[in-house]
Amino acid sequence: MIDSLREIYEKIQDEESKHIFDMLLSYAITRNDVIFLDELRKMNKEWTISSRDEFSNMYGGQKIVIYGAGAYGRMTKLILEQAGYSIYAFCGRDNNRVLDGIPVIKLEELIADDEDYYYVLASRVYWKDMYEQLGTYYKFNHSNIFIPRTGAIIATCGEQYLDCTQCSLEDGDFIVDCGMCEGETIVEMAKKCNYSKIIGIEANEYAYNKAKMNLRDYQNVELYMCAAWNQNGRQRFSADGLSSKIENGDDYIETKKIDSILDGRRASFIKMDIEGAERNALEGARETIMKYHPKLAICIYHQVDDFVEIPRIILAIDNSYRFCFRHYNSNMWESVVYAF
DSSP: OHHHHHHHHHTBOSHHHHHHHHHHHHHHHHOOHHHHHHHHHTTOOOOEEOTTTOHHHHOOSOEEEEEOOSHHHHHHHHHHHHTTOOEEEEEOSSOSEEETTEEEEOHHHHHHHTOOEEEEEOOTTTHHHHHHIIIIISOOOGGGEEOOTTSSOOEEOSOTTTOOGGGOOOTTOEEEEESOTTSHHHHHHHHHOOOSEEEEEEOOHHHHHHHHHHTTTOTTEEEEESEEOSSSEEEEEEOOGGGOEESSOSEEEEEEOHHHHHTTOOOOEEEEOOTTOHHHHHHTTHHHHHHHOOEEEEEOOSSTTHHHHHHHHHHHHOTTOOEEEEEOBSSSOOEEEEEO
């Protein structure tokens, strides 16, 4: 493991990538997402609230109190302030202190104020307890409580898969989008370059059919409903929307090697976001990678050691690759390694 870490680190091409690699290594050792989030918050990213959280549609103009003064609360404050919202206070266990420029106030004191506060929950672990406390014990109006879908507001930054200058799309690129979902990334890729061909691969039937509809007017786009894997065949499959993946599920899915889909055609850019199947899919693209050295944009957040194992697999196929690492989400998701 130490040798692999050293080899990968020596091939990292910029300081931001080294910082993100160090953050992922620290998390792999400690399993402490607080350290990761604190470092992420200091990186001066411009955050956009995810459409899944719909904050602007729910907020009624009251004074905003962030319930949770830990790492997720501090990240929530940064995200909301960048979106133009003013934060009144944190709600936390301790009192009489200032955190990131605003006071931390105990819940009992906020209740005693008899103000019409808008409480934004900010804890991946305790958000259900927080909601129970506000809504059931204190009988708060539910319209005064914002409950993010994952316990803390999700925000994104950058253009995932597309904003690494060392691994950018170019006119004439032959692109493979592995895990195309409903085709959103293909639409963005088509804006970036005059591609020669795009192959989209998606295992979830609903998402595949949506992609067919969304991409019906695009030329030279070839779509496959299958799972990219290290062999052609069939595997058990769990069809779970955006998180569909190969595992011991109730369904079966056809699997294909990328090498088999390409059948000798020269791919120049391969993107993968396939819920933990990236390692096997890379093995299934071995011949293409060895022969053509395509640019790669591979997700490395589905398994905690992906940030080491996926670059290690790439280097085992072609040792000349170099790397950049980027992170695109306000929590632990959406880390990408670019190889070129």
